[in-house]
Amino acid sequence: MGIAWPLAALVAGSAVFCGLTVVAALLYLKDRRRASGGPAPGVGVSILKPLSGVDDGLERNLRTFFEQNFAEFEVLFAVTRQEDPAARVAAQLQAEYPDVPSRLLVVGEPAWPNRKVWSLAALTAAARFPLLAMCDSDTAVTPDFLRSLSAEFADPRLDVTTCPYRAVPGKSLWSALEAIMMNTEFLSGILVARLLEGMKFAVGPTIVVRREAIGRIGGWERLKDYLAEDFELGRLAAEAGCGVGLSGYVIEHHIGASRFRSNAEHRLRWCRSTRRSRPAGYLGQIFTNPTPLALLLWIAAPAWWPLAVAALAARAAAALATAGWVLHDPLCARLFFLIPAADLASFLFWVAGFFGGTIAWRGHRYLLRRDGTFERIE
Numbered sequence: 001m002g003i004a005w006p007l008a009a010l011v012a013g014s015a016v017f018c019g020l021t022v023v024a025a026l027l028y029l030k031d032r033r034r035a036s037g038g039p040a041p042g043v044g045v046s047i048l049k050p051l052s053g054v055d056d057g058l059e060r061n062l063r064t065f066f067e068q069n070f071a072e073f074e075v076l077f078a079v080t081r082q083e084d085p086a087a088r089v090a091a092q093l094q095a096e097y098p099d100v101p102s103r104l105l106v107v108g109e110p111a112w113p114n115r116k117v118w119s120l121a122a123l124t125a126a127a128r129f130p131l132l133a134m135c136d137s138d139t140a141v142t143p144d145f146l147r148s149l150s151a152e153f154a155d156p157r158l159d160v161t162t163c164p165y166r167a168v169p170g171k172s173l174w175s176a177l178e179a180i181m182m183n184t185e186f187l188s189g190i191l192v193a194r195l196l197e198g199m200k201f202a203v204g205p206t207i208v209v210r211r212e213a214i215g216r217i218g219g220w221e222r223l224k225d226y227l228a229e230d231f232e233l234g235r236l237a238a239e240a241g242c243g244v245g246l247s248g249y250v251i252e253h254h255i256g257a258s259r260f261r262s263n264a265e266h267r268l269r270w271c272r273s274t275r276r277s278r279p280a281g282y283l284g285q286i287f288t289n290p291t292p293l294a295l296l297l298w299i300a301a302p303a304w305w306p307l308a309v310a311a312l313a314a315r316a317a318a319a320l321a322t323a324g325w326v327l328h329d330p331l332c333a334r335l336f337f338l339i340p341a342a343d344l345a346s347f348l349f350w351v352a353g354f355f356g357g358t359i360a361w362r363g364h365r366y367l368l369r370r371d372g373t374f375e376r377i378e
């Protein structure tokens with residue numbers, strides 16, 4: 001019984017967090033409805049696409065950015081070397097859509113630890129328009145993507161916005177479990193943070209920013225040593241007085257059919273990076289996932305089963321709010337019985353994230369420092 005009371009406190013706290021998730025989702029949806037339907041200003045958008053290798057569905061994903069129902073936009077790609085196979089895919093699409101302004105930049109081997117930031121700096125220098133949509137290669141959008149985002153930026157107070165994303169897995173169990181985690185637990189953390197303190201960070205594979213906001217934080221060079229450059233971009237922008245928001249537009253994030261080893265490396269990189277970028281927030285993630293805590297409580301003190309069941313019910317309600325109401329995710333609706341397994345896997349990776357200080361990324365190994373910066377290990 002000595003462990004029952006601390007476990008019960010954690011389970012109760014986690015159930016409260018799930019309740020906050022439901023409230024945060026409802027408020028987000030209310031704000032999204034209020035902001036929808038606004039006129040899109042006549043401002044052009046530059047889509048910035050750093051590329052490295054051919055991911056699953058790369059051509060399909062990139063194609064969606066050429067098919068935008070928007071007046072003025074351009075698509076800019078960056079590769080570190082001309083021989084990158086992603087360059088061929090980009091060139092094929094450029095030839096297929098000659099009426100869409102597009103360029104392919106060969107930016108060379110990066111002089112900065114963060115290869116993506118190196119490419120984004122080159123793409124920003126080449127961009128024509130004041131709005132920059134930074135989109136990872138594994139994202140897909142609908143033809144109204146730019147129109148929706150441009151309408152949001154009709155508010156002059158908005159400088160940076162993060163697009164929520166609906167994770168779409170490949171044909172592997174590990175990618176399905178990761179996608180379920182993203183569409184439920186991860187999104188709940190974003191929504192609750194927005195509810196409690198507002199958006200003071202940016203996350204995710206698609207961020208839209210005014211060009212002048214990059215200058216206000218000190219340029220891309222300010223982010224070159226950080227692994228979680230998306231989080232730092234939003235944090236620094238908020239500290240500089242820029243308006244940071246959570247977009248009403250939901251993108252698709254295709255995470256691919258990775259095997260266990262590559263999936264584990266990816267998730268450990270994410271956990272270790274998060275722990276160093278926001279250590280207090282990482283510790284607080286114990287409350288975002290009540291399933292393992294409730295099961296431990298049930299085992300340690302069977303008499304506490306009503307609290308465990310209540311926490312699991314709260315978890316189900318939170319998953320419905322994020323995956324169902326916000327994301328309209330068919331994956332979690334179809335594979336709802338895998339949510340407990342996804343929760344247990346997420347908990348194990350969270351624990352593992354407290355250990356180790358190296359990561360693997362794009363075929364290279366890096367050492368993570370305590371302040372969130374990193375360096376390549378030769």
